[in-house]
Amino acid sequence: MVSKVVFVKNKNGLHMRPAEVLVRLTSQFDSEITLSKDDIRINGKSILGVMSLAAENGSAITIEVAGSDEENAMKLLIEMFSKDLEV
Amino acid sequence: MTNPPITIKVLLDQTDLKLSSLTGEIGLSKKVTNAETNRPGLALSGFIERFSNNRVQVVGETEMTYLRSLMVKERSQALSLVFEKNIPCLVITKNMELPSELVGIAKKNETTVLRTSLNTDAFLHSLVEYLEPIFAPKTTIHGALVDVYGVGLLFTGRSGIGKSEAALDLVERGHRLVADDVVTAYRMRQGVLMGTSNSVTQHFMEIRGVGIIDVTTMFGIRSIRMRKRIEVVVNLEDWKDHGDYERTALDDKTTNLLDTELSYVRIPINPGKNLTVISEVVALRHLLKGVGVNPAAALNQRLLDTMKETERTKNRREDYE
Numbered sequence: 497m498v499s500k501v502v503f504v505k506n507k508n509g510l511h512m513r514p515a516e517v518l519v520r521l522t523s524q525f526d527s528e529i530t531l532s533k534d535d536i537r538i539n540g541k542s543i544l545g546v547m548s549l550a551a552e553n554g555s556a557i558t559i560e561v562a563g564s565d566e567e568n569a570m571k572l573l574i575e576m577f578s579k580d581l582e583v
Numbered sequence: 584m585t586n587p588p589i590t591i592k593v594l595l596d597q598t599d600l601k602l603s604s605l606t607g608e609i610g611l612s613k614k615v616t617n618a619e620t621n622r623p624g625l626a627l628s629g630f631i632e633r634f635s636n637n638r639v640q641v642v643g644e645t646e647m648t649y650l651r652s653l654m655v656k657e658r659s660q661a662l663s664l665v666f667e668k669n670i671p672c673l674v675i676t677k678n679m680e681l682p683s684e685l686v687g688i689a690k691k692n693e694t695t696v697l698r699t700s701l702n703t704d705a706f707l708h709s710l711v712e713y714l715e716p717i718f719a720p721k722t723t724i725h726g727a728l729v730d731v732y733g734v735g736l737l738f739t740g741r742s743g744i745g746k747s748e749a750a751l752d753l754v755e756r757g758h759r760l761v762a763d764d765v766v767t768a769y770r771m772r773q774g775v776l777m778g779t780s781n782s783v784t785q786h787f788m789e790i791r792g793v794g795i796i797d798v799t800t801m802f803g804i805r806s807i808r809m810r811k812r813i814e815v816v817v818n819l820e821d822w823k824d825h826g827d828y829e830r831t832a833l834d835d836k837t838t839n840l841l842d843t844e845l846s847y848v849r850i851p852i853n854p855g856k857n858l859t860v861i862s863e864v865v866a867l868r869h870l871l872k873g874v875g876v877n878p879a880a881a882l883n884q885r886l887l888d889t890m891k892e893t894e895r896t897k898n899r900r901e902d903y904e
Contacts, residue, residue, distance in 0.1 A: 512795075523742065536765075536781075539725035541742040543789050544764035548723075548781040 497562040498570045502577035503554060510551035512543075514581035519543045521576060527563025529573075589615040589717060591672045591695045594639075599709055602674070602697045605686055610695035615639060615671050618714035620707055622646060626668075627661045636668035639710065642675050643703035650682050659684045666692040674710075676703040716777070719769035720841050728761040728778040728811060729753050731866035735778060735811040737766065737845075738862075740819035744852055747788050749819070751798075752859040759808045760798050763788040768813060768841055776843040779810040815846040815869050817862065822851040833879045835872070846872075 504510050510518070522529045522540040529540030533555060538545030540559070551557055557577075561569045587593075592611040595602050604611070621638040624646050642650075650658055666673075666688050672695040675681060681696070689696045699706050726739040727750040738746040747763050754760050762780035769777055780786060786798045786807045799807050816838050820826070828851055829836065838847035848865050850858065871878070 535721075536723050538723060538765055539742060542725060542764045543795075544784045544787060545725060548765040548784045550783050 497560060498566050499558060499560045500570060500574060501556050501558050502574060503556055504551045504581065505553070505577065505579070506581035507553055508582070509553050509555070510546065510549065510557075510581065512547060515543055515546040517581070518546055518576065521572060522569070525561075525563065525565050525569040527561045527566045527569050529569065530560040530562075532558045532560070589714070591615070591697070594672070594710075595697065597713055599713065600706065601700045603699075605675075605681065605696045605698055606689050606694070609690050610672060610693050613671050613694065615714065616718075618711055618718040620710060623665050623673075624649065626665050629661070629664070631664055631668070634665075634668060636665075636670050638671070640665065640670050640673040641703065641707060641710075642673060642679075644677065644679070647675070647679050655684065658682055659688065662688045663692075666694055670694060672697055674699060674706065676701060676706050715771060716769055719771060719777075721767060721769040722841055723781070724766040724768055724778075724840070725764065726766050727763045728766045728780075728813060729862075730759040730761060730808050730811045731862055732758070732870060734866040734869045735761070735814045736862060736866055737778065737813045737816045738819060739816060740852075741821075743791065744819045744821065745858065746819060747790060749858045749862060751788065751790065753862060754798060754802055754806045756859060756863070757805075758863075759806060759811075760786055760788070761808045761811045762786070763798075766813075770841045770843055774843050776813045776841055776845065777810055778813045813840070813845060815848060815865060816840070817865055818847070818849045819852050819858075820849055822853040826851055831879045832868075833877075833883065 506514055519541060531538055531540045531546065531549065533549045533551050536549060538548060540546065549557065559570065559573055561573070590611060591613050594600060594615065595604055595611065616637060619635065619638040620641050621635040622643065623634070623640045626634040627646060627649060650661065653661060662685055673689065675696065675698045678698060678700045686696060701709065724737065724739070726737050727746040728735060728737050729750050731753055738749055740746055750760055750763055761778055765781040765784055766778050767781055771777055788796050788798055790796060828849060836847045837844045839845070846869060850861060852858070
C-alpha cells in the first residue's frame with residue numbers, strides 16, 4: 497500500500513468536471529484507491545464519493561493505493577494533482 | 584464533512600431544546616464533548632469523587648429541592664464545588680426559579696447557566712437525541728443503502744458491480760433510497776447502526792452510461808429516506824464457478840461494522856439473475872426471521888419428520904414379517 501498527501505489546485509475546488517477526470521483515471525487501475533479528507537474516506541473510483549469530499553481549493557487529500565499496479569497508479573495520480581485540475 | 588464543534592451557543596440555538604441563557608454571553612464558547620448528561624445531586628451534596636464534570640449538567644426538581652433546603656453559605660459552597668470542576672454548562676429544567684447565588688458563581692467560573700421550559704425527562708431525551716448522532720462513532724461506506732419493505736439493506740461490492748443500478752431498480756418498485764455511493768454510518772447507543780447520506784451528494788446517483796441523476800426529483804419524495812437503520816449487508820460479488828455461496832442459510836451469517844453485528848448475505852452476480860427480486864427476498868427473509876420463521880429450518884424439520892415416519896413404518900412392517 498502506498499500513501500501520499502496531495503493538495504487540490506483548482507480555484508473552484510474539486511467540483512464535478514475535475515472529479516470526473518480523476519475518476520476516469522482511477523477506474524483504469526486494478527488497485528483499490530481510497531481518498532480521504534479530514535474524517536471522510538471514500539472510494540476513489542466513485543464520482544459521487546469524490547464529490548462528497550467537497551474538497552476546496554488548497555485542501556489536503558490523502559491518497560491510498562493498494563494493489564498490483566499501485567506504484568504506477570500513485571505516480572499518475574500525483575502527476576494529475578500537481579497540475580491545475582481544471583481541464 | 585467534519586462536524587463543527589458543539590459549543591453551548593449551538594445548544595442554545597436548538598429550538599427543540601427550548602433553552603435560554605441566564606448568564607448572558609458568558610461561557611457560550613465552551614464545548615460539549617460527548618452525548619452524556621449528568622444529574623449533579625451527589626456532587627452538590629459534597630460527594631465529588633468520580634463526578635462526571637465533562638458532561639452537560641442537568642438540574643431537576645430533586646436537585647433544586649435539595650439546594651433550597653440549604654443555608655445560603657452551604658448552598659454557595661455546594662454550587663462552587665460543582666462549577667469549579669469546569670463543567671460545559673448547567674441546565675435548569677421546568678423553568679424553575681434559581682437560587683440567587685447561582686448566576687454569580689457560574690459567571691465567576693465563566694460557565695453558562697441555561698434554563699428550559701421542558702421538564703427533566705423530556706429535556707434529557709431531546710438533548711441526547713440531538714447529541715447522540717453528532718458524537719457517535721462514524722464511518723463512510725462505499726455502497727448503497729435502501730429501505731426495502733422497512734428493512735435497511737446495505738449493498739456493498741466493487742465499483743461497477745451494480746450497486747447503484749440495484750438500488751435504482753428497487754426504487755422503481757417502490758422502495759426507498761437512503762444513500763448511494765457514500766453512506767455515512769453511525770452507531771447509536773444500543774448497538775444499532777444508522778445510515779444516512781452525505782450532506783453534499785444526498786440522493787444523487789451515478790448510473791454508468793447515463794450520468795448523474797437526482798432520485799428525489801426524478802421519482803418523488805416517496806422514493807427517498809433521510810436515514811435508516813442498517814440491518815443486512817448484501818455484498819454483490821463477481822460470480823465464481825466454485826464460489827462458496829450460501830446454499831441453505833440454516834444458520835445466519837453475520838458481519839461486523841462499527842462494532843455492530845449485522846446480517847450478512849453474499850450474492851453472486853450473473854447475467855440473468857434478477858437482483859431486484861433477490862434483494863426483496865433478502866429483506867422479506869429478514870422480516871420473517873424477526874418473527875421467528877426460518878424456512879430452511881422449517882424444511883429441515885419436514886424432512887426429519889418424514890424420515891422418522893418412514894423409519895417408524897419400516898420397523899412396524901418388520902414386526903409383522
